[in-house]
Amino acid sequence: MITVHLPRDLAAEFSCRDTLAVDGVGDLAELWAALEQRHPGLGRWLREPDGALRQHLSLFVNARRVAWADERIALRAGQEVWILRAVSGG
Amino acid sequence: MNEHGNQQLAETDRARAESHVARYHRQIILPELGLAGQRALSASRVLVVGAGALGSAAALYLAAAGVGTIGIADGDRVDLSNLHRQVLHGTRDIGRLKTASAKDRLAALNPEVRVVEHRGYLDSGNVLDVMAGYDVVVDGSDSFAARYLVNDAAVLLAKPLVTAAILRFEGQLLVFRPGEGCYRCVFPEPPPAGTVPNCAEAGVLGAVAGVLGSTQAVEALKLMGRMGEPAVGRLGLYDAWTGRWQQVQVARDPACAVCGDHPTITGPIDYDAWCGVPAPAAGRGAREVSVAEAERLMHQGIRFVDVRPAAEYARGHIPGAVLVGPDTSSANLPGTADTAVVCVCLQGVRSAAVATRLESQGRSAVSLAGGLLAWARAGLPWDGGLPT
Ligand SMILES: [Zn+2]
Numbered sequence: 001m002i003t004v005h006l007p008r009d010l011a012a013e014f015s016c017r018d019t020l021a022v023d024g025v026g027d028l029a030e031l032w033a034a035l036e037q038r039h040p041g042l043g044r045w046l047r048e049p050d051g052a053l054r055q056h057l058s059l060f061v062n063a064r065r066v067a068w069a070d071e072r073i074a075l076r077a078g079q080e081v082w083i084l085r086a087v088s089g090g
Numbered sequence: 091m092n093e094h095g096n097q098q099l100a101e102t103d104r105a106r107a108e109s110h111v112a113r114y115h116r117q118i119i120l121p122e123l124g125l126a127g128q129r130a131l132s133a134s135r136v137l138v139v140g141a142g143a144l145g146s147a148a149a150l151y152l153a154a155a156g157v158g159t160i161g162i163a164d165g166d167r168v169d170l171s172n173l174h175r176q177v178l179h180g181t182r183d184i185g186r187l188k189t190a191s192a193k194d195r196l197a198a199l200n201p202e203v204r205v206v207e208h209r210g211y212l213d214s215g216n217v218l219d220v221m222a223g224y225d226v227v228v229d230g231s232d233s234f235a236a237r238y239l240v241n242d243a244a245v246l247l248a249k250p251l252v253t254a255a256i257l258r259f260e261g262q263l264l265v266f267r268p269g270e271g272c273y274r275c276v277f278p279e280p281p282p283a284g285t286v287p288n289c290a291e292a293g294v295l296g297a298v299a300g301v302l303g304s305t306q307a308v309e310a311l312k313l314m315g316r317m318g319e320p321a322v323g324r325l326g327l328y329d330a331w332t333g334r335w336q337q338v339q340v341a342r343d344p345a346c347a348v349c350g351d352h353p354t355i356t357g358p359i360d361y362d363a364w365c366g367v368p369a370p371a372a373g374r375g376a377r378e379v380s381v382a383e384a385e386r387l388m389h390q391g392i393r394f395v396d397v398r399p400a401a402e403y404a405r406g407h408i409p410g411a412v413l414v415g416p417d418t419s420s421a422n423l424p425g426t427a428d429t430a431v432v433c434v435c436l437q438g439v440r441s442a443a444v445a446t447r448l449e450s451q452g453r454s455a456v457s458l459a460g461g462l463l464a465w466a467r468a469g470l471p472w473d474g475g476l477p478t
Binding site: 084 | 140142143144145190229231232233234237242254256257258259260262276278279280281282288292294299325327331337338339340341343346409423
């Protein structure tokens with residue numbers, strides 16, 4: 001099982017929880033597909049038309065920033081994936 | 091000077107030294123800080139960007155701790171709607187420049203601190219000159235444009251940067267020392283304009299700013315007092331909703347546009363253009379802007395349109411605002427189809443409806459939250475009788 005953390009306002013937009021448990025995914029491509037299947041539109045919203053993660057989002061796998069969100073990046077059970085976007089309030 | 095005068099001077103000095111030690115006694119007895127650390131703080135200069143919610147909490151603790159020089163950069167005025175989170179300012183300060191209000195408050199807290207007002211917003215033209223005079227930068231600004239501006243300047247001048255941001259129940263904290271990465275390494279691009287709401291639109295719990303702003307003060311004091319382990323290399327995520335702090339690791343990105351191996355940004359750029367002009371969130375009605383933001387848009391030359399009936403407009407209005415009336419459509423607005431406008435009415439209700447209608451007609455329009463009442467209350471430019 002992979003734990004995925006989403007920005008709370010994005011989760012609200014798709015009426016899902018901001019922390020999701022996803023089973024049976026072995027890489028990023030499978031994770032995007034699983035998210036899209038569970039919450040139609042979400043998997044697509046997270047990526048540019050060419051499949052790359054949207055520019056203003058930052059992806060962290062196991063607490064490490066992934067500069068280039070290659071779809072082949074392997075995920076293992078127990079890992080945490082953070083999808084973050086900056087906020088600007090001060 | 092006679093012997094008596096000399097003796098008096100010596101006594102004054104001694105009294106001052108005693109009160110100095112007494113003031114900071116509880117932190118001087120921390121062996122990790124001590125007298126040497128306190129002396130380092132007294133000799134330090136910190137620039138606080140934004141006297142808003144984060145800047146309020148940070149500046150108060152930095153002043154209380156005895157940092158020698160605190161620069162405050164802000165061009166905004168105090169608004170009633172600021173006070174639930176911007177604890178530097180009081181009810182009596184409404185309408186005043188935030189830098190002036192901050193200076194008074196910090197001087198009252200600790201007269202030993204030198205507070206320098208930088209009135210007006212930092213921009214590409216002045217940021218390097220202002221920042222050059224400081225040792226550490228604490229960023230509590232409230233726009234992406236300002237955040238990237240401050241970050242790039244800190245990288246270019248090799249200044250440590252303690253940056254934080256808040257929204258609703260969430261806070262983000264990042265600390266960078268020169269050469270160890272920057273804000274752009276973590277967030278290379280700002281979100282498209284209008285996709286991430288600001289505090290005026292989405293709200294924020296005031297005390298969340300206290301948590302993040304105080305943490306910024308802690309990190310800045312650690313850097314200046316040369317103690318502890320700075321929270322570098324991590325993005326701190328505070329979730330007030332669950333009461334959790336979580337951290338993810340960040341590192342310098344060799345491909346970073348400003349601090350990478352082959353930087354493409356070698357001087358301040360046009361940050362407003364780069365971050366995009368204000369755009370509405372799709373399907374949620376037109377975006378509302380605060381009085382402060384509206385004032386900023388006015389300085390940027392964005393056109394103001396008054397949607398009240400002509401009789402109301404005639405009694406008094408914002409100088410330069412164009413009367414368009416309540417039934418206006420995109421076709422009879424000033425400017426061309428891609429000219430953005432700020433819609434105003436007495437309380438901000440009618441203008442929100444008009445702005446939403448204009449948006450649906452493909453026009454970029456925002457509405458002044460709180461309307462002309464809020465504008466006039468802030469003491470901003472006004473022609474004719476004040477609105478009631
Ligand atoms: Zn960088």
